[in-house]
Amino acid sequence: MNERPAHRSDTRPRGRPTTILVTAATGNTGRPIVTAPAARGAEVRALTRRPDTARFPDGVEVCDSAAPDFRDVDAVVLNMAALPQAPAPFLDAAKAAGVRRVVTVSALVAADGENGAEPESGSNAAIHLGLERAVEAAVPQWTHLRPGACASNAFQGAAQLAAGDVVRGPYARANTSPIHEADIADVAVRALLDDDLLGQALSMTGPEGLNMAEQVEILGRALERPLRFEGIGPEAAKQAMLSVHAWMKEAAVDSLLSYLAHSVGHCAPVTQEVPRVLGRPAPTFAQWAEDHADAFRR
Numbered sequence: 001m002n003e004r005p006a007h008r009s010d011t012r013p014r015g016r017p018t019t020i021l022v023t024a025a026t027g028n029t030g031r032p033i034v035t036a037p038a039a040r041g042a043e044v045r046a047l048t049r050r051p052d053t054a055r056f057p058d059g060v061e062v063c064d065s066a067a068p069d070f071r072d073v074d075a076v077v078l079n080m081a082a083l084p085q086a087p088a089p090f091l092d093a094a095k096a097a098g099v100r101r102v103v104t105v106s107a108l109v110a111a112d113g114e115n116g117a118e119p120e121s122g123s124n125a126a127i128h129l130g131l132e133r134a135v136e137a138a139v140p141q142w143t144h145l146r147p148g149a150c151a152s153n154a155f156q157g158a159a160q161l162a163a164g165d166v167v168r169g170p171y172a173r174a175n176t177s178p179i180h181e182a183d184i185a186d187v188a189v190r191a192l193l194d195d196d197l198l199g200q201a202l203s204m205t206g207p208e209g210l211n212m213a214e215q216v217e218i219l220g221r222a223l224e225r226p227l228r229f230e231g232i233g234p235e236a237a238k239q240a241m242l243s244v245h246a247w248m249k250e251a252a253v254d255s256l257l258s259y260l261a262h263s264v265g266h267c268a269p270v271t272q273e274v275p276r277v278l279g280r281p282a283p284t285f286a287q288w289a290e291d292h293a294d295a296f297r298r
């Protein structure tokens with residue numbers, strides 16, 4: 001955990017429920033964040049480019065991300081995926097509307113930029129660190145969530161698995177410690193509604209390191225299919241990533257691939273932030289696969 005000072009005053013009028021604005025609300029990370037705060041009496045406004053067709057649970061207010069409505073918003077979940085251009089205009093508008101708290105969906109690699117050397121321009125680390133700094137400059141209350149590899153990345157293989165038992169990707173032996181999106185959501189809710197995580201940057205991972213081939217085998221056990229991973233070259237992987245992630249520029253994809261290349265033969269980092277904050281163990285990738293098996297069967 002990295003802790004820096006942040007102001008801790010709450011000017012929200014008494015009696016009104018806390019209102020949370022969630023960017024990238026239809027995404028893998030956004031969906032569970034949208035549903036979680038209601039259990040604590042907070043109201044959620046979900047931003048999407050598709051307000052007419054995106055479906056959310058009853059009680060969630062839907063808002064077009066082209067014209068974010070900051071009225072009465074107490075806290076924002078800010079995800080880079082929904083801001084492929086610079087986040088400055090969004091943060092300026094939030095600040096002008098009086099938003100005081102932002103929970104940033106950042107990334108574990110942002111920590112690379114805190115050890116003295118500035119990360120390489122355009123790299124994944126530089127992009128996420130830049131986002132964190134912009135948030136800190138804009139609002140007095142912030143928490144940065146820094147997930148490592150998301151277990152939901154496995155959905156990228158869903159189309160391939162509809163056609164056969166092979167998932168193709170780069171670096172079969174690259175080790176990551178996949179984190180369940182429910183953990184990101186639960187920590188986000190704590191950061192949105194409580195004050196004890198303010199001013200902290202939380203490096204969050206799943207409970208165990210697994211390489212890509214092992215992750216596909218585990219998914220296969222949940223699906224009761226003999227799945228296997230097949231390696232592709234980094235250039236083919238780069239083109240695939242650029243086509244899927246609109247917000248990622250070439251330099252960011254290059255840095256991600258070089259991170260994976262470096263992870264071959266190295267243990268994946270496993271942190272204790274999820275159990276520390278939530279008071280329960282982080283679920284395994286096998287649990288994630290069980291939770292989402294139906295999504296791969298459709």
Ligand SMILES: NC(=O)c1ccc[n+]([C@@H]2O[C@H](COP(=O)([O-])OP(=O)(O)OC[C@H]3O[C@@H](n4cnc5c(N)ncnc54)[C@H](OP(=O)(O)O)[C@@H]3O)[C@@H](O)[C@H]2O)c1
Nearest residue numbers: 024026027028029030048049080081082107148149150246
């Ligand atoms: N994947 C990982 O392993 C990993 C690791 C560390 C950190 N992260 C962080 O997590 C973020 C990804 O979050 P996620 O997994 O929830 O993403 P996601 O599932 O790809 O969802 C992103 C959402 O953003 C919206 N969006 C996509 N492209 C957009 C565009 N060009 N303009 C405006 N909105 C757009 C879409 O919603 P609508 O279509 O409804 O508007 C989409 O549902 C990354 O940006 C990174 O910062 C990811």
